[in-house]
Amino acid sequence: MNKPKLWTKDFINISLSNFFLFLTFYILLVTLPIYALQEFDSNASQAGLMTTVFLLSAIISRPLAGQWLERGSNKKVLLTALIIFAAASLLYFFPNTVTGFLIIRLLHGVGFGMATTAVGAIVADLIPGSRRGEGMGYFVMSTNLAMVLGPFIGLTAIQQWGAKTMFILSVIVAAGALITGLTVKLSKTDETKKQVIVPAFSIKNFIEPSAVSIAIVGGFLAIVYSALLSFVSVYANEIHVSEVSSLFFVVYAIILLMSRPFTGKWLDQYGPHVIVFPSIILFAIGMFVLSQSVGAVTFLVSAGMIGLGWGTLFPTFQTIAIQNAAPRKRGLATATFLSIYDIGIALGSFLVGLIAAKMDFSSLYFLCSFYILIGAVLYYFMQVRKPEMKRQRYLKVKEQ
Structure with a gap:
């Protein structure tokens, strides 16, 4: 076929x-x-x-x-x-x-x-x-x-x-x-x-409810990603690997490019859960390796692991947001997902800046690795358990 x-x-x-x-x-x-x-x-x-x-x-x-x-x-x-x-x-x-x-x-x-x-x-x-x-x-x-x-x-x-x-x-x-x-x-x-008639004002005009739960998971993890975007070069100077700091996102992108032909197909074949949980674990391990880096090799290895982890999670989350919405609601679902994701990025940049004033980046990234694992729990309750509970309620009502 x-x-x-x-x-x-x-x-x-x-x-x-x-x-x-x-x-x-x-x-x-x-x-x-x-x-x-x-x-x-x-x-x-x-x-x-x-x-x-x-x-x-x-x-x-x-x-x-x-x-x-x-x-x-x-x-x-x-x-x-x-x-x-x-x-x-x-x-x-x-x-x-x-x-x-x-x-x-x-x-x-x-x-x-x-x-x-x-x-x-x-x-x-x-x-x-x-x-x-x-x-x-x-x-x-x-x-x-x-x-x-x-x-x-x-x-x-x-x-x-x-x-x-x-x-x-x-x-x-x-x-x-x-x-x-x-x-x-x-x-x-x-x-x-x-070309549909929409009420003059409704909260549903501006937010697609079906995209909110996965957007919250994405925004929750985006807080950690913002810590990388904003401060990984500063951290590279802190651990004396500034000569390779510009290569961090290059390695991130190369690993992402190499994995993309497989991860996208697996998502279509096996569903999101098979992709999300391993990716969250990889993201967490990558942050842990970054927090323990003392040289260029471990610094760049962490970039590859984070690229494979977070780089797979983001498109997977966006795909879930789109698939959960009706076809005519895809634009609103995209807007809802990206808005909550950007709030996570903006909030993360602010919070990480405050926290970084109190501790070194190695300790911060170490804590981030455990924070990411909380994201797996959040995903389970928002995307795995919650839909299953809805399905069970529907079946009970149908039986009655």
């Missing part, structure tokens, strides 16, 4: 658009705080607002985009969001105050939140149902690659050629997201199926 085709032109283009979106995000994520400190003589808290304001506006805009996706055309939402995102990228050349930059970050975050929500909904429609786990795994890989390349490109540009060149590069990459998004074609069924 022939498998339905996954690698269509539209799937490739929407994955490229997602790659360029996140590449722009990561280029600016690592460089704008540096720019604010150097250009405007800002303090650390003002520089940190460059990221906070962006993430908050993205979180707020996602449920609104999800509601729009449910009511109207996926393509229109995507193009509107990509135009806002590209236009905001052009504006970084003009402000000469921190306040001006924060206003642009606010606008840029709106475009980013809407665009990533629309992209997630569109790719869910493009992937054949029987290959959704595999397809989402490959799609999320575009985000992982951007996470590796973005900081490298951004830091190289601002250090070697200056901020203006860095801003030009971000505009070019954002334009790439818009161009590839324009080329995606959706069937008329996809474009019209969401």
Whole structure:
């Protein structure tokens, strides 16, 4: 029996658009705080607002985009969001105050939140149902690659050629997201199926209930992931392996790429539980190895284990969120999942910063390894036991 085709032109283009979106995000994520400190003589808290304001506006805009996706055309939402995102990228050349930059970050975050929500909904429609786990795994890989390349490109540009060149590069990459998004074609069924009447105001207009439980699990574990994003390079300096700190996410991505052809297929064949529990254990072991690292070898081995663990968990969780929702609710489910996930990232960055002031990073990452295992318990009660209890109640009612 022939498998339905996954690698269509539209799937490739929407994955490229997602790659360029996140590449722009990561280029600016690592460089704008540096720019604010150097250009405007800002303090650390003002520089940190460059990221906070962006993430908050993205979180707020996602449920609104999800509601729009449910009511109207996926393509229109995507193009509107990509135009806002590209236009905001052009504006970084003009402000000469921190306040001006924060206003642009606010606008840029709106475009980013809407665009990533629309992209997630569109790719869910493009992937054949029987290959959704595999397809989402490959799609999320575009985000992982951007996470590796973005900081490298951004830091190289601002250090070697200056901020203006860095801003030009971000505009070019954002334009790439818009161009590839324009080329995606959706069937008329996809474009019209969401024309439904929705009440003027309801909490369900902004949150998809079926996605909340898995989103909470994802957001819970994202708190640990934020500790890596924000502080792993600082930790590398602490244990005297700064010469290989830039390779951490490179190794992470390589192991992820090597595992993706298998993990996505296993998800489709055997279901999420077979993937999630081993991945959580690998994630925890990777954090433990990182906490005990005393040299470059163990530091990079931990990167590979974390890449295999967390790198498998994130697309699996997003796939669960989409599969639990009705087809016309996929956009809202994507928005719900990503919003709660981003809250976990933002909360984690704040909490880890506070905790790190009280203890060294080795101790922090050691504690994180046990925290991750609590995530396995949370997943069991939110995704394994809870659905089973609902099924048992349904069977009892049916028997009566």
